[in-house]
Amino acid sequence: MSTHPEPALQTTGLRKAFGDHVAVDDVDLTVPAGSFYGLVGPNGAGKTTTLAMAVGLLRPDAGSARIFGVDVWHDTVQAKALVGVLPDGNAMPERLTGREVLTYLGLLRGLPAGVVAERTDELLQVFELDAAERTLVIEYSTGMRKKIGLAVALLHAPRLLVLDEPFEAVDPVSAATIRAILSKFVDSGGSVIISSHVMALVEQLCDHVGVMSDGRVVAAGPLADVRGTATLEDAFVGLVGAQSRGTEGLAWLTA
Numbered sequence: 001m002s003t004h005p006e007p008a009l010q011t012t013g014l015r016k017a018f019g020d021h022v023a024v025d026d027v028d029l030t031v032p033a034g035s036f037y038g039l040v041g042p043n044g045a046g047k048t049t050t051l052a053m054a055v056g057l058l059r060p061d062a063g064s065a066r067i068f069g070v071d072v073w074h075d076t077v078q079a080k081a082l083v084g085v086l087p088d089g090n091a092m093p094e095r096l097t098g099r100e101v102l103t104y105l106g107l108l109r110g111l112p113a114g115v116v117a118e119r120t121d122e123l124l125q126v127f128e129l130d131a132a133e134r135t136l137v138i139e140y141s142t143g144m145r146k147k148i149g150l151a152v153a154l155l156h157a158p159r160l161l162v163l164d165e166p167f168e169a170v171d172p173v174s175a176a177t178i179r180a181i182l183s184k185f186v187d188s189g190g191s192v193i194i195s196s197h198v199m200a201l202v203e204q205l206c207d208h209v210g211v212m213s214d215g216r217v218v219a220a221g222p223l224a225d226v227r228g229t230a231t232l233e234d235a236f237v238g239l240v241g242a243q244s245r246g247t248e249g250l251a252w253l254t255a
């Protein structure tokens with residue numbers, strides 16, 4: 001694990017309300033440098049909103065976020081240089097091919113043209129998007145969009161990756177490739193945060209987890225501490241409350 005003295009990400013008192021609804025309420029998270037961190041929680045728990053505020057995509061109502069000690073909302077340019085982001089929904093120019101997107105965003109980030117060309121070739125190949133050279137991103141499948149989004153996140157060789165649901169809609173072969181890339185990134189000193197609903201995957205990949213429910217962090221720390229003697233899935237259900245709904249109602253379905 002990296003010996004960097006500052007956490008890869010530290011949020012303090014993050015809060016965001018949409019109208020009357022408090023989506024994220026006083027969230028403190030510490031992601032140690034060199035860790036592979038899984039942020040889990042039920043639908044609507046506030047994971048996407050928290051990550052968006054943590055990386056400078058959504059302004060918090062209160063609180064702060066630091067990436068390797070750099071304040072995201074005061075030194076935004078410096079902080080953003082340290083982080084690669086796969087946002088929810090993948091906002092990127094769509095009427096371009098994958099190669100054009102990477103070239104455009106790489107040059108926009110200030111990378112030398114030669115470096116952009118070299119990394120673009122390699123990323124398209126590793127994510128197996130090179131076969132779709134002439135396909136526009138708007139024509140990509142959901143899984144292909146996820147992969148080009150990941151390639152964009154990696155392009156400037158950040159030290160922290162923040163990935164919202166990176167495995168959603170990705171086929172098993174591509175998922176294995178992504179897992180291998182992320183594990184290699186962490187092994188070489190990088191830090192990764194993923195949000196996911198797939199507990200088995202988080203359990204397999206991550207060494208730290210944070211569990212969110214109703215906009216708050218209900219447990220966080222090393223995987224072994226949060227999980228205890230149970231599986232992460234059991235611990236998760238215990239923490240966020242078992243839902244009895246689903247076994248009741250819909251009588252007409254079985255009539």
Ligand SMILES: Nc1ncnc2c1ncn2[C@@H]1O[C@H](COP(=O)(O)OP(=O)(O)OP(=O)(O)O)[C@@H](O)[C@H]1O
Binds near residue numbers: 042043044
């Ligand atoms: N732009 C928005 N306007 C209004 N409400 C929003 C907005 N974004 C999120 N919310 C609400 O904030 C809450 C948290 O949403 P968020 O997307 O952060 O949860 P999540 O944990 O990422 O959920 P999921 O696992 O379903 O992706 C939800 O109640 C959601 O409806």
